[in-house]
Amino acid sequence: MKLINIKGDTYYIKGGTNTGIVKLDNSSALVIDPGLGGMRPRKIMELLENNHMDVKYIINTHEHEDHYEGCNQIKQSNKGIHILSSKEAKKFIDDSCKFADYILGGKSNRFLIPKVCKEKDNLIEVDTIVNEGEIVLNNKKIEIIKLTGHSEGSIGILTEDKVLFVGDLFVGANILSKFELLLMYDVKSYFESINKIKNIDFDYMILGHGKEIYSKKESELLIESHINAINKYITQVKELLKLPVTVDNILKSIINNNNLSCDYKEYYFFRSSILSIISYLCDLNLVDYSIEKGEMLYYSKKA
Structure with missing residues (x-):
């Protein structure tokens, strides 16, 4: 596991779910999407400690457990850590069984219930709701962008370094070639979010799933391929x-x-x-x- 610098104070850690890291000052950090529970959150904490960073905030781009499940393990190291998400995502993160019920269309069962739902000692609670617009964390400006479509509560995070974390609005080209039928909550909103991305001033884009870092120019082809897949x-x-x-x-x-x-x-x-x-x-x-x-x-x- 490596801490990869993208630009300025913005980093990320590759994984099945990519995790964003923003250095807020000399010692504190924001974590974006810690990923699944288990070994990964522990390794993230060790990596940040070795790089003299203490986690102060966690932002979840949306309410799917492969993005938020590791929150509580990180917060156990410091109860003062604040977990943030959109209002819509909070409903599902605070009640981790709810999303499985929603997907099934009724009470879920053992084939669909996520591990985080079964582990009663790993309850996660979002501390702060974020709305679209600018927030300030330890004097560092972070822009929250509403990117619904993949899920009801999806947001993007744009750092001062012009690095944009888009969660699962897009997937890497290799993943898209295998899984063209994207998970969509709202098709109209999905198209609107895609069009919104085109008008955002960013230098680099990081996906929730995928190995590549996309420049603004490189993202154009990825965006077009997603539009084609949906259509x-x-x-x-x-x-x-x-x-x-x-x-x-x-x-x-x-x-x-x-x-x-x-x-x-x-x-x-x-x-x-x-x-x-x-x-x-x-x-x-x-x-x-x-x-x-x-x-x-x-x-x-x-x-």
Whole structure:
């Protein structure tokens, strides 16, 4: 594990989930997305200690456990550490079982419940809600940018060094080639967040998942590839809606037609994204529904 300098006082630590580090003054630091629990939070603390940094704040870009699960282990070293997130993300971080219930559409089960939910001694509580705009931590300015779409509570963090942490709004090019069907809470908001990124003044962009550091110029191709991926699946869903069809049959066709592999959790992530696409089309007044013989059927509205 290495502390990699991006620019000025902004660093990151590579991992399954990348962790941002901002040096706030001579000795204190902000951690962005500590990642999963276990060995990683302990190693992060050791690494920062070796670099003479004490964690004062943790900001979570959103409410998925692979980004926030390690919060409590870090806070155990110093109860004065403040954990921050958006208002929407706080609901899920404070109640770690809630997201699994949301994805399943009812009470979750042992196949989907995250480890952080099972470990009652690892309860996490967000101390401070952050809204879009500028905040100051130990005299260091941090800009919070609302980037909903992937999740309800997603935010981006822009440092004084013009380094932008975007959470899971984007994934690395190698990951996108394998998992084109992105997890989307709100398709319309996803597009709006992508367009917002284009107008932000940043020098480097760090993703929640991916090995590359993207310059502003390099991010253009990544942004375009995400737009294409989303539109690809919108087009496929619209094609399947030409005849009345259930959500699960749409999902079945999407998985088979695109050779997507998935486990239990990923299946419900895919299903959630399909429902988000259908809702997006419903809001555009392009889709209607009927209930026939106990089945909910969606279909394209005739022009």
